[in-house]
Amino acid sequence: MPGLSHLKRGLLIGSFALVLLLSGCIGGDYATKGVYGLLPDLKFDLVSETGQRITEADLKGSTVVVFFGFTHCPDVCPTAMARLAAALDRVDQSIGEEVNVLFVSVDPGRDSPEMLGRYTDFFSEYIIGATATEPELREMTKRYRATFGFDEPDQFGNYNVSHPSAMYVFDGSSRARAIFRPADTISDMAEDLRRISGS
Structure with missing residues (x-):
């Protein structure tokens, strides 16, 4: 039955196109990687650098960039923080003040x-x-579909920690909006921080 075969093929193509269309709508138009609707809202309960508990409610209303790392990281973490600081410098001051970066250490044994x-x-x-x-x-x-792990300590007790290299960006309503990857330029990161903070 050629007619039925063509009908099935048409339905499959139509369904695939709809999936692509919805994916585009969900992801959003970002210079980096849009993830709107693809990740859960921001939620956490941590101890901040002041020794006080901090949750997503404390940062409500501001754009939040989350990065999982550790202070003894030799390369990925300092590079990511320097790039992010440079991106923040390119954002208008009024918007920049509405952006908070949460550096979440996955090495609690060493990072007081x-x-x-x-x-x-x-x-x-x-x-x-x-x-x-x-x-x-x-x-x-x-x-947030990430993980981390610890290498075996050396003879001096030093060890490395594997962790994500991406930064997760949430809007003022705690919704996941974008992911900044190492390959993204500082200009693109700044552009999306403006877009997300102004939305």
Whole structure:
């Protein structure tokens, strides 16, 4: 029955086109990677660099960029923070003040609040250091389809930590809007911070 075959093929093509269309609508028009509707809203309960508990409610109304890292990171973390600080410098001051960066340490054994405070102050006043227990951190990273792990310590007790290299961007209503990747330019990151903060 050629007619039925053509009908099925037409329905499949139509369904595939609809999926692509919806994906485009969900992702949004971003210079980086749009993820609107693809990740859960921002939710966390951490200990900040001041030693006080901090949750998503404390940052409500501001654009929040979340990065999972650790202060002993030799390359990925300092590079990411420097790039993000540079992007913030390119954003209008009125908008820049509405952006908070949450540097979430996945190395709670070494990263005390004091250590996090010294680390984040080096890059920008808009970066907040925070951490939690390992089980709490695993729950948070899993929520955003990420993970982390610890290498075996060397003879001096030093070890490396594997962690995501992406930054997760949430709008003032705690909705996931974009992901900044290492390949994204500082200009593109700044452009999307303006777009998200102004929406």
